């Protein structure tokens with residue numbers, strides 16, 4: 480075993496060690512086929528099995544009914560910024576968007592290519608430090624759909640529950656950085672998408688869960704590769720999918736089930752979050768970015784009293800085996816990402832280091 484490093488990366492991020500070990504073996508030879516996973520045809524029997532097992536495990540995890548399609552696409556969650564309005568927003572309609580961070584901004588930028596985009600709530604004025612509540616939300620009169628980012632990876636904020644949508648509309652959710660971190664009622668959504676590289680697997684594959692009736696007939700002519708309908712019909716292999724990504728996502732799904740499913744994930748994630756937040760609440764050296772009522776259970780954002788100390792913090796942390804703690808340039812400071820596969824010992828090690836660092840630099844802080 481190489482030296483122990485806790486990987487706090489926001490994505491691609493750490494994966495369960497048992498999944499990595501299984502993948503190591505399956506790269507050489509999967510299912511005793513004499514051929515490794517990287518070398519199997521996406522049309523062959525072995526990959527048929529992988530496709531079906533991955534889909535079945537996903538459905539089992541979230542109890543996804545048959546009225547929903549489960550498939551995967553390429554182009555990252557970022558491509559969903561235009562797939563969504565292209566497939567779901569008629570030219571003469573309005574879609575409502577929650578503006579809660581950088582990824583929401585990216586979606587908001589693409590929607591007007593297809594129809595009208597209405598920002599129904601925004602926390603931009605306070606540097607996206609919170610999730611707007613119902614009192615701050617003003618829907619348009621008849622939105623085609625309501626789009627929200629369930630967890631704002633850069634800001635460290637997360638919706639506690641789904642926003643209530645106006646009658647006749649449905650929710651579209653970018654769940655890239657918190658999918659399957661806690662139980663989810665899929666039937667509250669029209670469409671959910673999630674880039675795999677945070678909670679589900681390797682980069683380069685995006686999970687899509689969509690109500691079948693909503694994607695059956697796009698409101699405009701679209702290139703085939705942009706049609707949800709086609710990717711759903713073809714089990715995510717209209718063209719050659721990232722086969723290793725499908726395989727690994729399937730392994731992560733099986734790991735989630737073996738660990739006890741989404742209630743178990745939530746329990747572990749709450750424990751990890753409590754380690755960090757109870758410390759943050761007990762001190763006044765570090766300055767948290769997210770408002771208390773909007774804190775994320777996946778990404779933890781905080782600052783030292785000065786940018787110089789932030790830089791020193793991340794450097795010294797790295798030397799201790801606490802890796803990738805620099806915050807995104809948008810808000811600076813630090814960001815610790817602790818997705819499903821991140822071990823609780825990492826949260827404890829981080830807080831130990833934070834305490835020590837704060838003691839050493841408390842004098843600078845009080846200035």
Ligand SMILES: *Cc1c(COP(=O)(O)O)cnc(C)c1O
Nearest residue numbers: 555556557582632653655656674
């Ligand atoms: C990481 C992330 C994305 C972007 O994913 P790509 O795969 O890089 O396109 C989009 N939305 C959220 C919430 C993310 O965390």
